[in-house]
Amino acid sequence: MTDSELVRLALEARRAAYAPYSGFLVGAALLCRDGSVYTGCNIESASYTPTCCAERVAFFKAVSEGKRAFEAIAVMGAHRNAAEPGYAYPCGVCRQVMMEFCDPGSFRILTARTEKEYTVFTLRELLPMAFGPAELCGSPVD
Ligand code: THU
Secondary structure, eight states: OOOOHHHHHHHHHHHGGGGGTTEEEEEEEEEEETTTTTEOOOOOTTTTTTTTTTHHHHHHHHTTTTOOEEEEEEEEETTTSSSSOOOOOOOOHHHHHHHHHHTTOOOOOEEEEESSEEEEEEEHHHSSSOOHHHHSSSSOOO
């Protein structure tokens, strides 16, 4: 799976976004170390708080299917009317969920504007000086 293939899957996943309140549609594609991919889209709620970001939907789908080892996630988010999408970065809550399951130095976050235009960061770059499982357990949890 190349980076641009993962980005394309995030763009496709965005088509299922349920965001009638914000109009901000997000898709994500999470690449597991075994090569499998789990996608997600944001799902909003009329009572707002239960809203879940695309990235967390992808992570929770994967973890609930027994996956624990991850390589990269591609994300594409933009308002449904955006003529020229910008780069949408994962929110702080999603970064913290990534910190639970991913190695911050090697897990990569691809943020895409289009299939061909995307930027790449490590989790450590987007969540420096993070609090994570190692603080509580001494090492990543199995
Ligand atoms: N959203 C995501 O899906 N991922 C992010 O990283 C940022 C925000 C969603 C949540 C909500 O449905 C909409 O974008 C506006 O915040």
